[in-house]
Amino acid sequence: MKIGEILVDPPVLLAPMAGVSNRAFRAISRSQGAGLCTTEMVSANALAHRSAKSYWLMELDPGESPVGIQIAGSDPELMAEAAHQAEQHGADLIDINMGCPVPKVVKNGDGSALLNDEEGAVRVVQAVVQSVKIPVTVKMRAGWDHDAITAPQLAQRFEQVGAKAIALHARTRSDQYAKPANWQFIRQVRERIAIPLIGNGDVNTPEDAQRMLETTGADGVMVGRASFGDPWIFRRITYFLNNGRHLSPPDAQERAHMALWHLDRMVEIKGEAVAVPEMRKQLAWYLKGTPGSAEYRKRTQGLKLKSEAQALVQEWFDHARNEELTWT
Template sequence: MRNGLQIGDVWVPGRVLTAPMTGITDLPFRLLASRLGAAYVATEMVAAAELARARPDVVRRAAVGEGLPLTVIQLVGRDPAAMAEGARMAEQAGADIVDLNFGCPAKEVTGSACGSALMRTPDLACRLIEAAVEATSRPVTVKMRLGWDDANRNAPELARRAEALGVRAVTVHGRTRQQFYTGVADWTAVGEVKAAVSVPVIVNGDIINADDARAALQQSGADALMLGRGVYGRPWLAAHLERALADGTVMREPDREERLEIVVEHLRASVGFYGLPLGLKMFRKHLGWYVEQAPWPEDPLERRAAKARLCRLEAPDQVEIALAELWRPLTHSGNSAVDIGSQFAEAGTA
C-alpha cells in the first residue's frame, strides 16, 4: 500500500483515515489522534445552516487548532444556499478539505431529509454538491452509504454524478441506511463505486484491525480506508494500522504505561477545551471505551464494574488517581498533557 493519498490539491500523508463522528472527533480527540500519528481525522458532523448562523456549539464542532497535519470539516444539510455558505466558512476557518455527509443513518438526521436520506433524493444531493464546489476553492469530498436500502443501492450512480460536478474523493460505508450498523459491511459492493469513478474511493465499515483493513482494501479495490467505531477507546488505531499495512508487521497495542499516558492527556485536553464540568462530562464516553478496550483487569465483569465507578467520579484528578490504581502507578510526568491542556485553557472554548 502506498503511503499517501492525493485529494484534489491536498496530499494526505497516509491511507488510513478517521471518519467524522458526532460527539467523538472533537478537537481534543483530533489533536490526540494526530499526535499519535493519524494522518487524517475529520471534525464532527457540522450542520451547514447552523454554522452559517454561527451557533456557538456548532462552531465549536468545527474548531481547528495548531498541531493538526490536516483539517477536514464535514458539513451536513439539505439547503444548497446554506451548504454554500457553510463551505465558504469552512474554508475561512482553515479547512484543507470540505466533506459532505450523505451517509449518516441517525433518525434525527434522516428525518430532516439530510445525511443518508439524500440518497433517496439524488437530484437534491447533486445541487448540494454543486453549491459547495462553487463556493470553495478547497477540494470537496462526499461520504455516503451503498444506498437507502437493498432495493435502492445507487452509490455508483451518485458517485459518478458527484465526480462530474467536481467532487475529488468519495467515501462509502458498506451498508445501506436501513441496515444502520447491523449485519456486516459489504466491502465488495464498495468496489462497484470504485469501478464507476476515477477519483479516489475510500472504503468504510467494520474495520477494527489489520486483517480487516487488508480484507477491506482487497475486496473493494479502494484507494484508502476509513475508520469509524474502531477508534472508540483506541485513538492510536489509525497510526498503528498504517504501519501494519506498510510493513506487514503485527499491530501492537499500547502497554499499560503508554495507555495511561494517552488517557490522562485526553482527559486534561477535554477539560481544558470545554472547561468544567462539561469537559469531564464529554470525556466520560471516551473513558468508558478506554476501560472496556484495555485488557486489565482480565475479567470483563471487573472491567465493567471499574468503568461504572470511574464514570461516576466528579473531579478530573479523582479519575486520574482511580485509573492509575486500576492499571498501574502513574509515573509519566505529564508534560505533553499539561502543554495541550494549557493550550486549550488559553484558547477558552474556541
C-alpha cells in the same frame, strides 16, 4: 493518496464522529498516525442561525492539518455558505455528510435522505464545489435500503461535478449499524469513479484494513469505532500494511498516559463540568481488556471531577502494571 492537492499519507483516516472526533480526539489520532481527520458534523442550517455550537465545532487547533470540516444539509445555498465559512476557519477540505441515518436529520432531507434524491444531492455537491477553492469530498452510505443502492450512480455524478474523493460507509441507511458492513458496495463504487475512494465500515484490525484495500480497490481506509480507547490502531494498520508484521499493542503505561492526555485536552477545550462526564465512556474504553479492569470501568460512570478521573486512571494503572508484571 492525494485528494486534490492535499496529500493524505498514510491513507488511514479517522472517521467523522459526532461527540467523538473533536479537537482533542483528532490531535490524539494525528499523534498516532491518522493521515486525515475530519470534524464532527456541522449543520448548515444551524450555522445559518448563527448557532454558537456550530462555530465551536468548526474550531481547529493551530496548525492542525490536514483536516476536513464536515457539513450536513440539503439546501444548496446554505451548504455553499457553510462550506465558505468552513474554508475560512482553516479547513483543508470540505466533507459533505450523506450518511447520517438519524431521524432528526433525515426528516429535513439531510444526511442519508440525500441518497434518495439524486438531483438534489448533485445540486448540493455542485454548489459546495463552486463556493470554495479547497477540495470537496462526500461521505455516503450505499443507499437508503437494499432496494435502492444508489451510491455507485451518485458517486459518478459527484465526480462529474467536481468532488475530489468519496468515502463509502458500506451499509445502507436502513441497516443503521446492525448488520456487518458489506464491502461489495465499495467495489461497486470503485467501478464507477476514478477519484480516490475511501472504504469505511467494520475496519477493526490491521488485517481488516488490508483485506478491505485488496478486495475493494479502495485507495484508503477510514476507521471509526475501533479507535475508541485505541487511537494506536492508526499506527498499527500502517505498520502492518507496510511491513506485513504487527506492532505490539500499547502497554498499561501508554494507555494510562493517553487517557490522561485525552482528559486534559478535553478539560481545556470544554471545561471540567462538561468534559469529565463526556470522558466517562472514553476512559472506560482506555481501561478495557486487562484482567480485573471491569471494576474500574464501572467506576468511570460516576466521575464528575478531573481529579477523581485522574485518581481512577492512576489506580487502574497500578493494578494493570502489577498484572503485566505477573504475566511476564
